[in-house]
Amino acid sequence: MRTAFLIARKDLQVELAKKSMLTGMLIFALLVVVVFSVILVDGVSYSVFAGVLWITIYFSGILGLNRSFGVEKNNDCLAGLMLAPVERGSIYLGKFLANLLVLLILEIVFVPLLFMMVNLQWQGHIGHLMVLLFLGSFGFAAIGTFLAYLALYTKASDVMLPVLLFPVLLPLVLGSVQATGMILEGIDEGFHSWVKLIVAYDILFLVVPYFLFDYLVEV
Amino acid sequence: MIQRGLGFLSLVVVLVALYMAFVYTPPDSFQGDVMRVFYFHVAAAWNAYLAFFVVFLSSIAFLVSKKELYDQLAVSSAEIGVLFTSITLVMGSTWSRAIWGAWWVWEPRLTTTLILWFIYVAYLLIRASIETREKGARFAAMFAIVGFVDVPIVHLSVSWWRSVHPTVINTGGTMAMADVMLRTMLIAVVGFSLLYVYLVLFRYRTQVLTDTLIKFKNVMREVRL
Numbered sequence: 001m002r003t004a005f006l007i008a009r010k011d012l013q014v015e016l017a018k019k020s021m022l023t024g025m026l027i028f029a030l031l032v033v034v035v036f037s038v039i040l041v042d043g044v045s046y047s048v049f050a051g052v053l054w055i056t057i058y059f060s061g062i063l064g065l066n067r068s069f070g071v072e073k074n075n076d077c078l079a080g081l082m083l084a085p086v087e088r089g090s091i092y093l094g095k096f097l098a099n100l101l102v103l104l105i106l107e108i109v110f111v112p113l114l115f116m117m118v119n120l121q122w123q124g125h126i127g128h129l130m131v132l133l134f135l136g137s138f139g140f141a142a143i144g145t146f147l148a149y150l151a152l153y154t155k156a157s158d159v160m161l162p163v164l165l166f167p168v169l170l171p172l173v174l175g176s177v178q179a180t181g182m183i184l185e186g187i188d189e190g191f192h193s194w195v196k197l198i199v200a201y202d203i204l205f206l207v208v209p210y211f212l213f214d215y216l217v218e219v
Numbered sequence: 220m221i222q223r224g225l226g227f228l229s230l231v232v233v234l235v236a237l238y239m240a241f242v243y244t245p246p247d248s249f250q251g252d253v254m255r256v257f258y259f260h261v262a263a264a265w266n267a268y269l270a271f272f273v274v275f276l277s278s279i280a281f282l283v284s285k286k287e288l289y290d291q292l293a294v295s296s297a298e299i300g301v302l303f304t305s306i307t308l309v310m311g312s313t314w315s316r317a318i319w320g321a322w323w324v325w326e327p328r329l330t331t332t333l334i335l336w337f338i339y340v341a342y343l344l345i346r347a348s349i350e351t352r353e354k355g356a357r358f359a360a361m362f363a364i365v366g367f368v369d370v371p372i373v374h375l376s377v378s379w380w381r382s383v384h385p386t387v388i389n390t391g392g393t394m395a396m397a398d399v400m401l402r403t404m405l406i407a408v409v410g411f412s413l414l415y416v417y418l419v420l421f422r423y424r425t426q427v428l429t430d431t432l433i434k435f436k437n438v439m440r441e442v443r444l
Binding site for chain 1: 282337344349362369372380
């Protein structure tokens with residue numbers, strides 16, 4: 001567990017020192033919103049707003065995931081990391097934590113800006129929305145970190161990651177968008193079952209990759 | 220020999236199923252002749268799911284035992300599975316156009332099958348785009364496990380989302396179908412299952428031959444050096 005924190009801290013320190021990736025992700029996220037706003041001139045419904053919110057977060061998240069292991073390939077840092085006498089699973093956990101935190105930092109800046117840009121009147125509780133943002137990002141970072149490592153060794157890894165990720169991510173996309181739409185609209189019915197689904201997804205796709213990671217980096 | 224026998228047997232059973240589907244069974248009282256696509260649609264869908272279950276099991280076996288044959292089995296089954304999934308989707312789509320009036324409807328079982336198709340196409344893409352054969356096999360096996368674990372959740376999530384697919388087997392386990400139709404469907408399922416086994420064996424053999432050839436090539440290269 002300590003190793004995981006150390007790796008996460010290292011990644012965050014590097015990122016916060018350079019800020020190149022975070023800035024890039026944020027600008028990209030805002031651009032996506034501008035593009036959506038231009039297309040949806042007639043105003044947005046709650047479900048469309050929830051969709052735009054999550055699609056933007058996931059698209060910018062992909063940019064971060066691609067870099068997460070990609071940076072380690074320079075100077076053979078990845079080989080060094082894998083040779084370190086630590087449990088492989090904790091390398092995965094460390095990378096996962098770093099990716100999750102980067103995503104959360106992005107959301108802290110991006111989500112308020114999105115609400116300001118779109119100017120949506122909404123009911124519901126802001127606390128619920130924050131919990132949901134956390135849960136949705138958690139699952140995305142968990143499965144995304146794992147698949148980013150898989151994609152790293154393919155010929156066109158930047159292209160491969162979304163192709164691998166989005167089919168597997170579908171339940172989470174559906175769950176977060178539906179649940180967010182319900183919060184915005186102020187509907188309670190059925191909300192909890194979606195949250196349960198997201199939590200189950202989060203746990204499952206943190207645990208399965210954690211155990212698979214040992215097999216992943218053999219040889 | 221066994222393989223050839225299987226191929227012949229599946230040909231015979233599929234022909235019998237075709238006869239039953241088009242001649243033996245009467246047209247459906249509501250849907251008319253369009254309903255006949257159903258027999259092979261179910262058979263293909265069943266085999267698609269079977270194929271991916273085989274991929275899942277052999278991927279686990281490969282990761283645990285590291286024996287090449289499990290990987291060769293997994294890739295063979297995945298390719299045939301994608302084929303059967305495509306057949307299922309195309310057949311379902313033509314039926315949907317006639318009965319529902321649209322080529323595609325966002326309905327749980329359709330969506331799940333489509334996502335399944337995407338997952339296993341991605342599986343084949345991983346294998347194809349990793350240069351080292353051994354690494355490609357291992358990474359693909361992991362993806363197969365993650366992908367298979369995902370399928371029930373995909374199905375659950377899209378079911379909550381919407382549902383209009385006709386249910387043939389009721390919750391009580393009884394069939395909402397005439398005996399003639401049930402018999403035809405079962406023969407079609409058996410025929411396609413035999414075809415599946417035949418195709419997988421065939422594909423498996425070509426995979427083994429390919430791998431052996433590559434090994435020879437590498438040995439020859441070393442000898443020349």
